[in-house]
Amino acid sequence: MTDDTAAIAVEGLRKRYGDVQAVDGVTFEVRRGEFYGILGPNGAGKTTTMEMIEGLREPDEGSARLLGQPSWPRDPALLRRIGVQLQASAFFDKLTAREQIHTFAALYGVGTERADAMLESVGLAEKRDVRDNKLSGGQAQRLSIACALVHDPELLFLDEPTTGLDPQARRNLWDLLRQINSAGRTVVLTTHYLDEAETLCDRVAIMDAGRILRVGRPADLVAELGVHNLEDVFLQLTGREYRE
Numbered sequence: 001m002t003d004d005t006a007a008i009a010v011e012g013l014r015k016r017y018g019d020v021q022a023v024d025g026v027t028f029e030v031r032r033g034e035f036y037g038i039l040g041p042n043g044a045g046k047t048t049t050m051e052m053i054e055g056l057r058e059p060d061e062g063s064a065r066l067l068g069q070p071s072w073p074r075d076p077a078l079l080r081r082i083g084v085q086l087q088a089s090a091f092f093d094k095l096t097a098r099e100q101i102h103t104f105a106a107l108y109g110v111g112t113e114r115a116d117a118m119l120e121s122v123g124l125a126e127k128r129d130v131r132d133n134k135l136s137g138g139q140a141q142r143l144s145i146a147c148a149l150v151h152d153p154e155l156l157f158l159d160e161p162t163t164g165l166d167p168q169a170r171r172n173l174w175d176l177l178r179q180i181n182s183a184g185r186t187v188v189l190t191t192h193y194l195d196e197a198e199t200l201c202d203r204v205a206i207m208d209a210g211r212i213l214r215v216g217r218p219a220d221l222v223a224e225l226g227v228h229n230l231e232d233v234f235l236q237l238t239g240r241e242y243r244e
């Protein structure tokens with residue numbers, strides 16, 4: 001039984017690329033308002049899972065429901081209720097931060113005032129006239145998050161939002177993500193960083209080789225397995241170090 005009050009209900013998702021079974025029967029639920037992490041090493045199948053949930057990629061098998069609606073086939077009315085953070089490389093070319101978010105706002109029929117307010121809320125008001133290729137890594141991530149939030153979605157998806165950032169920029173971004181979640185939005189993020197998941201997420205799904213090994217609150221997983229941190233949880237579950 002799937003629960004239609006859940007933000008996300010995923011049932012038996014599978015996806016194969018040629019010989020690679022990228023996602024191999026993934027089932028989980030995310031509650032409304034939850035901060036949920038999908039963790040796993042490179043190639044675990046995190047991005048493919050997210051793309052199927054977002055309705056951007058057709059599953060071979062299984063289904064995902066977002067806010068009670070099937071995410072495939074794609075439904076424009078549903079897409080309007082979710083925000084997907086695009087990689088900075090997906091920015092429109094040569095636009096300033098302000099032009100960039102105004103373009104996203106226009107696509108969603110959102111006014112420029114709201115777009116400017118979003119820029120301010122991610123701390124980029126002073127960078128509004130800077131072109132996207134002149135922003136730092138952390139600033140570009142903030143801009144892409146602001147663009148994903150411009151239409152005020154109920155659910156926000158972030159794929160490795162802090163990869164490549166320096167420690168200070170990562171921490172600043174964590175504060176922003178906490179604020180976004182505290183404002184009542186459900187946030188789902190994938191990450192390589194177990195410390196990030198431990199700090200931010202209410203619950204995590206630990207993935208490896210296309211499967212979910214365990215779901216739980218980080219502290220509960222650590223306590224259940226009698227270890228010190230999520231790295232140790234991964235080691236216990238797989239017999240392998242997280243970073244090889």
Ligand SMILES: Nc1ncnc2c1ncn2[C@@H]1O[C@H](COP(=O)(O)OP(=O)(O)OP(=O)(O)O)[C@@H](O)[C@H]1O
Nearest residue numbers: 017020021022040041042043044045046047048049
């Ligand atoms: N479009 C594609 N065509 C072929 N193989 C793919 C494609 N996308 C992903 N794969 C393969 O599927 C597996 C899962 O990839 P996926 O990107 O979902 O994992 P991931 O956990 O997000 O990894 P990373 O952390 O490196 O982004 C990998 O073995 C990858 O090489």
